Each structure stands twice: as structure tokens, then as C-alpha cells.
Amino acid sequence: MKYIIVLGDGMADEPIEGLGGKTPLEYGETPTMDELSKKSEIGLCYTIPEGMKPGSDTANLSVLGYNPKVYYTGRSPLEALSIGVDMKDEDIALRCNIVTLSDDTLPYEDKRILDHSASEISTEDAKVLLEAVRKELENDIYKYYLGTSYRHLTIWDKGEVVDLTAPHDILGKVIGTYLPKDAYLKDMMKKSYDILNNHPLNMERAEKGLNKANSIWFWGAGTRPQLTSFEEKFHKRGAMISAVDLLKGIAVGAGMKVVPVEGADGTLHTNYEGKAIAAVKELTENNQDFVYIHVEAPDEMGHQGNISNKIKAIEYLDRKVIKVVKSQMEAAGVEYRMLIMPDHPTPISCRTHTSNPVPYMLYDSSNQLDKKWNYNEKEAGNSGNVVKYGYEIINKLFEL
Structure with missing residues (x-):
């Protein structure tokens, strides 16, 4: 059978x-x-x-x-296994979505989340944009790893399991009250918008009628699974x-x-x-x-x-x-x-x-x-x- x-x-x-x-x-x-x-x-x-x-x-x-x-x-540690990231016991894994926020002049906290998948972005496009984020934001404490489509990973060395909101739970909502309480995580998300919103690839995507993949979004924190x-x-x-x-x-x-x-x-x-x-x-x-x-x-x-x-x-x-x-x-x-x-x-x-x-x-x-x-x-x-x-x-x- x-x-x-x-x-x-x-x-x-x-x-x-x-x-x-x-x-x-x-x-x-x-x-x-x-x-x-x-x-x-x-x-x-x-x-x-x-x-x-x-x-x-x-x-x-x-x-x-x-x-x-x-x-x-936690969700992200399971994804880390798939990507091949060998987590240490003190590591925290975070899902790092590439999402679409409203393209306006409002402060980051007042923007709305429009699409958790950025028009189901291809892995090829995501690789280019995640590399731009990595170049500016990666350091010895936070490492970025490419996943599939909009689903990517950040490893936080000696981090903590913090309460984070899944982007698909707040579609259409103003993001301010759902941003991480951790100041550094929030700052990386804000900086990612500045890096990505006017990135040449996103300008091309907009011309094609696709949603801009203009911000990272952290959620799903967790420890090494057993x-x-x-x-x-x-x-x-x-x-x-x-x-x-x-x-x-x-x-x-x-x-x-x-x-x-x-x-x-x-x-x-x-x-x-x-x-x-x-x-x-x-x-x-x-x-x-x-x-x-x-x-x-x-x-x-x-x-x-x-x-x-x-x-x-x-x-x-x-x-x-x-x-x-x-x-x-x-x-x-x-x-x-x-x-x-x-x-x-x-x-x-x-x-x-x-x-x-x-x-x-x-x-x-x-x-x-x-x-x-x-x-x-x-x-x-x-x-x-x-x-x-x-x-x-x-x-x-x-x-x-």
C-alpha cells in the first residue's frame, strides 16, 4: 500500500x-x-x-x-532548513518578505501595505532587489538569504523571538501600529523602502503594470527547529x-x-x-x-x-x-x-x-x-x- x-x-x-x-x-x-x-x-x-x-x-x-x-x-527556522542555512542555537530566523507598500509622500509609518507578494515577484527579480538591500544593510549581526519569489530569510545573530505581524494579515491597512517594536528591525525596514522604491528594476516593473517590490517586511521569528x-x-x-x-x-x-x-x-x-x-x-x-x-x-x-x-x-x-x-x-x-x-x-x-x-x-x-x-x-x-x-x-x- x-x-x-x-x-x-x-x-x-x-x-x-x-x-x-x-x-x-x-x-x-x-x-x-x-x-x-x-x-x-x-x-x-x-x-x-x-x-x-x-x-x-x-x-x-x-x-x-x-x-x-x-x-x-517558528516559521522562519523551518524555511532556513530548506534554504540550507545552518542555524546556530543562539540564532533567530526571520521571514523577510519583499512587499508592496503605497508609493506616496507619506512617512513610512503612514503607508499602507498593498500586496504581500509584490505581484508574485519572480525569484530572479527578487534576487536583484534583495542584493541591493544586502549591500546596504547586511552586517555581522543580520544576514540576508535568498529564498523563492517574495519569501526570503534574515538570520539575527544572538537575537530574540520578538512579536511580529504577518504582512498578509494586514493587507490594505496603515502599517504604523504593526511595525516591529525592535528599533533596529524597524529601521532596516524603513531604509529598505528608500533603497527599493526607485530602484531601476522597480521602475521597470511599474511600467509593466506590476506592483513595486519596495520594502522588506520581517515576521515569523523563531529558533532552530528540532x-x-x-x-x-x-x-x-x-x-x-x-x-x-x-x-x-x-x-x-x-x-x-x-x-x-x-x-x-x-x-x-x-x-x-x-x-x-x-x-x-x-x-x-x-x-x-x-x-x-x-x-x-x-x-x-x-x-x-x-x-x-x-x-x-x-x-x-x-x-x-x-x-x-x-x-x-x-x-x-x-x-x-x-x-x-x-x-x-x-x-x-x-x-x-x-x-x-x-x-x-x-x-x-x-x-x-x-x-x-x-x-x-x-x-x-x-x-x-x-x-x-x-x-x-x-x-x-x-x-x-
Whole structure:
């Protein structure tokens, strides 16, 4: 038996009036998930522990079977593992987003945050801009590291875990009250605007109709992580397929194989089929027991408040990932169990994460059920099936 998790990041939502009271998952054309749901268990899963902030870090740790209250030491340290930064015990890792602030004459504190991803900036553009920041601001205490797209990293030598605000939580808001209390961190953010706003590359981006990537934004502070080996914990050899450093970092920390996929970039137009094909190859040719296929696009579209593109991302997940996995596993004649779910909701209404439970669907190719339901938030809630502790959902998949 082989095991698969297909994770549609931020896929869950709330009923939307413009969709006739349906969610994007309920509204979209998802024939493969509709077919599988009739043969599957569906239900709700609470992936965010009570008292913890809803985020892809805590939620994906849960889905992978790691209790965030035990294993979570911050988001950025997990990303540091992916980037290959060897953190010292006294280091603090900070996520260093490249964001879009309002381009006006107001003081920095009075500007608004317009886009947490700077028009989903390419890694190539981000490299140029981060290098400009590094040249002016890097020193022996603060080091800057390139990540992917808008997601980068700063290591603070002998720093402290300070309270910082995620930029996607305050879209459209004046930033003053959300800036770091630490004076030096705040000063670096302010100086980065002076470095970046009129940078030649940003002037080119503006001419193309793209948002300027005109400031860095620190958040997600944390200490060096300590994860138990996934294979030791579950006696399964596992592989991670994701475009984002957070998920790859979790995999590195857990001793899982990280599988690169060309063209996988975390955007709406990522290489969905490539991820699916790579997953099947890991299971059928490379002797892996388990693969985790993470797709970022629904979450990004939720943050953008783009209903039509969130629906499209879910439809792509259905057609280009789940359908491909299903057909190729069947063609290979390999029995498998597949868990399909989001990590957390990213509702269009608020454009950020919430702690509400998410719908899951568990399909077993060797033991198909006979049900009438479809896979969505409403019907999962009506099923009566509830996983109260998200880190236990993987036990269902592995039949532990």
C-alpha cells in the first residue's frame, strides 16, 4: 500500500454571496474529487491547535503528524532548513518578505501595505532587489538569504523571538501600529523602502503594470527547529513535493526527501502535472511509501481576494494533480490511500488565514465506500466525522 496527501493550501473558504452562497470548493468544477468523494470518507479536521495562530507552518506540521504545541519553534527556522542555512542555537530566523507598500509622500509609518507578494515577484527579480538591500544593510549581526519569489530569510545573530505581524494579515491597512517594536528591525525596514522604491528594476516593473517590490517586511521569528524523523515516527519513507521553502524545510527537518519539480513556483500557473508525475514516480519507481503534494495557489488567490482565480486554482488541483495521480497509480496497478485536504481556510472575505476546521477526504483504492456526498465544507460538516486534533489525521491515512 502506498500513501498520498494532496494539500490544497488555503483551499477552504466561506459561503460567498456572488457564488450563490457556495464556497469556491463547492462552486468549482471538480469532477475527479466529486467521483472520489462517493467512494471516500469525508469530514472536518481541526488543524490549528487552540491558542495558536492560523498559519501554513502550524497547519502543515499538524497534517504531517507533528503536534505544533510540541514541535513548533517558528516559521522562519523551518524555511532556513530548506534554504540550507545552518542555524546556530543562539540564532533567530526571520521571514523577510519583499512587499508592496503605497508609493506616496507619506512617512513610512503612514503607508499602507498593498500586496504581500509584490505581484508574485519572480525569484530572479527578487534576487536583484534583495542584493541591493544586502549591500546596504547586511552586517555581522543580520544576514540576508535568498529564498523563492517574495519569501526570503534574515538570520539575527544572538537575537530574540520578538512579536511580529504577518504582512498578509494586514493587507490594505496603515502599517504604523504593526511595525516591529525592535528599533533596529524597524529601521532596516524603513531604509529598505528608500533603497527599493526607485530602484531601476522597480521602475521597470511599474511600467509593466506590476506592483513595486519596495520594502522588506520581517515576521515569523523563531529558533532552530528540532523535528523527530518522519521515518522513525511512522515507519514510512516519505517525500515532499512543494514549491515553497516552508514545506521543503519541514521535510528537511523531518528527514524526508525533497523532490524538485521544474516550473513549480507556488503561483496559479505552477507546474501541477509535473508535481503529480513526480509523486507517482517516487511511489512506483523510487521506493517511497508516502508523498506529500503541496499546492500553494489556492492560498495565494485567497490572499489576493480573487474569487475566480481561487476557483481556477482548485479546478487545476482537481484536473492536473488529483486526476493525474489517480490515473497513473491505477495504470501502475498499485494500491494506495489518498488524503485530500487544505491546511487551513484562506477566506476571500478576509484575505488571510482562519482557524476554522477544514474538510478532508480519505480515499482507499482497495476499499471503496458507497456514499452520496460531495467533497466540500458543508457536506464534510454534515458527515458527522470530526478529527479534533489535526496531528492525528495522518493516523487515519496510515490506518494506525
